[in-house]
Amino acid sequence: MSSRRVRATVVLCSxxxxxxxxxxxxxxxxxxxxxxxxxxxxxxxxxxxxxxxxxTAPAPTATSTPLPxxxxxxxxxxxxxxxxxxxxxxxxxxPSTGCPAAPSGVQRTAPGSGKxxxxxxxxxxxxxxxxxxxxxxxxxxxxxxxxxxxxASVRPAYVRSELVTGMVIGNHTWDHPQLPTLSASGQASExxxxxxxxxALTAVGSCVFRPPYGEFNATTLSLAQQRGMAVWNWSVDTExxxxxxxxxxxxxxxxYSRAVAGGSQAHPVILMHNPPAGIPATVTALPRIxxxxxxxxxxxxxxxxxxxxxxxxxxxxxxxxxxxxLVRNAAGNIIxxxxxxxxxxxxxxxxxxxxxxxxxxxxSSAGLAAVAIGNDNAVYRQTVSDGGARSGWGxxxxxxxxxxxxxxxxxxxxSIVLRGANGQGYLRQRTAAGWGAWVPLGGLLAPYAxxxxxxxxxxxxVAGVGGNHAMYVKxxxxxxxxSGWRLLGGSINSxxxxxxxxxxxxxxxxxxxxxxxxxxxxxxxxxxxxxxxSLGGSLASGPAVTRNGAALExxxxxxxxRIYRRTATNGTAVTGWGGWGALP
Ligand SMILES: [Zn+2]
Numbered sequence: 345m346s347s348r349r350v351r352a353t354v355v356l357c358s359x360x361x362x363x364x365x366x367x368x369x370x371x372x373x374x375x376x377x378x379x380x381x382x383x384x385x386x387x388x389x390x391x392x393x394x395x396x397x398x399x400t401a402p403a404p405t406a407t408s409t410p411l412p413x414x415x416x417x418x419x420x421x422x423x424x425x426x427x428x429x430x431x432x433x434x435x436x437x438x439p440s441t442g443c444p445a446a447p448s449g450v451q452r453t454a455p456g457s458g459k460x461x462x463x464x465x466x467x468x469x470x471x472x473x474x475x476x477x478x479x480x481x482x483x484x485x486x487x488x489x490x491x492x493x494x495x496a497s498v499r500p501a502y503v504r505s506e507l508v509t510g511m512v513i514g515n516h517t518w519d520h521p522q523l524p525t526l527s528a529s530g531q532a533s534e535x536x537x538x539x540x541x542x543x544a545l546t547a548v549g550s551c552v553f554r555p556p557y558g559e560f561n562a563t564t565l566s567l568a569q570q571r572g573m574a575v576w577n578w579s580v581d582t583e584x585x586x587x588x589x590x591x592x593x594x595x596x597x598x599x600y601s602r603a604v605a606g607g608s609q610a611h612p613v614i615l616m617h618n619p620p621a622g623i624p625a626t627v628t629a630l631p632r633i634x635x636x637x638x639x640x641x642x643x644x645x646x647x648x649x650x651x652x653x654x655x656x657x658x659x660x661x662x663x664x665x666x667x668x669x670l671v672r673n674a675a676g677n678i679i680x681x682x683x684x685x686x687x688x689x690x691x692x693x694x695x696x697x698x699x700x701x702x703x704x705x706x707x708s709s710a711g712l713a714a715v716a717i718g719n720d721n722a723v724y725r726q727t728v729s730d731g732g733a734r735s736g737w738g739x740x741x742x743x744x745x746x747x748x749x750x751x752x753x754x755x756x757x758x759s760i761v762l763r764g765a766n767g768q769g770y771l772r773q774r775t776a777a778g779w780g781a782w783v784p785l786g787g788l789l790a791p792y793a794x795x796x797x798x799x800x801x802x803x804x805x806v807a808g809v810g811g812n813h814a815m816y817v818k819x820x821x822x823x824x825x826x827s828g829w830r831l832l833g834g835s836i837n838s839x840x841x842x843x844x845x846x847x848x849x850x851x852x853x854x855x856x857x858x859x860x861x862x863x864x865x866x867x868x869x870x871x872x873x874x875x876x877x878s879l880g881g882s883l884a885s886g887p888a889v890t891r892n893g894a895a896l897e898x899x900x901x902x903x904x905x906r907i908y909r910r911t912a913t914n915g916t917a918v919t920g921w922g923g924w925g926a927l928p
Contacts (some may be wrong), residue, residue, distance in 0.1 A: 546768030753798025800848030838886030
């Protein structure tokens with residue numbers, strides 16, 4: 345993890361002097377003790393699983409036994425000759441931080457209780473990576489991508505897309521050698537060069553490592569553990585790489601049948617690939633593989649211990665026409681619907697084929713602006729008037745590793761925030777004079793979207809999640825003076841949503857912790873925090889929040905993929921929460 349690294353090559357302005365680690369003490373998880381209501385889950389509880397004993401995985405094989413994983417020689421899966429790639433500074437490749445303690449030995453059983461399955465994609469990124477991410481997004485499930493450093497250097501946007509979509513990125517060495525043939529320093533260099541490349545692209549390190557061909561020795565295990573990385577092989581080998589770029593249905597069937605053979609295990613770890621040239625048959629087989637494990641009661645998990653669902657975070661905004669909800673649909677387009685009075689409109693298309701997003705804010709009483717992430721990792725914006733006029737998508741540039749957050753102040757100034765490629769927060773504002781430049785806000789944020797809100801007194805509040813999963817706020821006074829990042833605490837695993845209270849004097853933050861929603865009310869200067877109060881639920885996404893007159897409206901995606909809404913009375917305080925209700 346390169347917690348103090350700033351790349352000069354990030355497109356966003358980099359001010360090295362402003363970068364500092366958000367390394368405050370981890371605070372306690374949001375406590376459900378102060379829950380205002382029992383808050384029934386917004387989605388059907390997962391079916392009780394018979395939970396077979398998690399000990400049916402195959403016994404570890406001897407370390408000297410090569411396992412087939414990808415073609416030999418390895419240059420067939422490298423996007424360019426490693427010798428032609430300028431090395432990143434290895435100074436960035438320190439131990440990963442924020443990882444669970446790396447266990448010793450080699451792991452082959454998917455984490456989590458009940459029946460769990462881990463999808464893993466090796467040797468990328470490659471041409472099929474976007475299609476795989478799109479399928480995973482459509483299902484709202486996590487996976488782990490064991491990238492090769494050389495391949496990451498060729499397709500940096502895909503690496504960032506893996507992060508934006510909530511996937512875990514693992515280390516699969518710099519150029520895919522047989523590690524046991526290398527000296528200790530050679531093996532260490534393979535790990536560290538891959539980590540340095542990934543850190544330069546995303547400011548996130550790897551907590552998991554997979555040795556090429558599954559081959560390792562005691563040195564490999566020791567080096568990975570020293571770097572905070574758990575070593576993961578697999579228990580189900582689809583041998584999908586043998587299909588190459590063939591689209592023949594016989595290959596699709598072979599990959600499918602080998603993948604679902606893992607249904608005999610309680611915790612299969614499935615090996616698939618997304619090398620530079622891609623494996624189209626894997627893409628074709630993937631939805632059926634997911635359907636199979638879903639139908640058989642498995643929960644999808646990543647290998648870093650994350651079991652949360654990965655639905656896209658919705659967006660919400662309120663204009664004179666009513667209450668607007670926006671989401672990214674299965675095709676990657678942004679769609680919008682409006683609650684007029686008590687009637688929801690149908691969905692209307694904003695298009696885009698975006699990687700992530702949306703966020704939205706009312707730019708006037710009669711229109712909103714939506715923002716989303718393009719496949720170049722830049723921010724795109726589109727305005728939608730209450731009368732139905734749309735501007736089309738226009739680029740606001742930048743390089744983001746999260747969904748953006750947006751807000752509009754009482755003065756009409758529009759603010760967009762994001763996490764840059766270097767992990768810092770960034771702010772761009774539109775005033776009467778037009779768009780300003782992207783301004784670095786410093787910090788080192790976890791890859792969850794920050795959010796922004798302006799209060800009546802002219803104070804701008806930006807909230808983000810630190811590497812310790814706690815919330816931090818940074819404020820700019822009406823006079824323009826920035827505070828530092830202030831720790832508010834919590835244990836957050838979602839994008840942050842912020843809104844002013846109805847009276848405009850305070851800020852409401854809504855997040856997901858575990859699978860539940862939580863909210864907190866805080867003064868614009870970061871003081872007077874109420875602590876986290878539970879909203880319950882079983883959230884598959886981060887929340888969206890908007891001020892709707894004297895109400896505060898929260899929207900999330902539930903575990904069943906439906907959109908749920910919960911409403912509170914929003915005055916100086918936020919009280920009187922109703923229950924979760926699914927949108928019709
Ligand atoms: Zn491999």
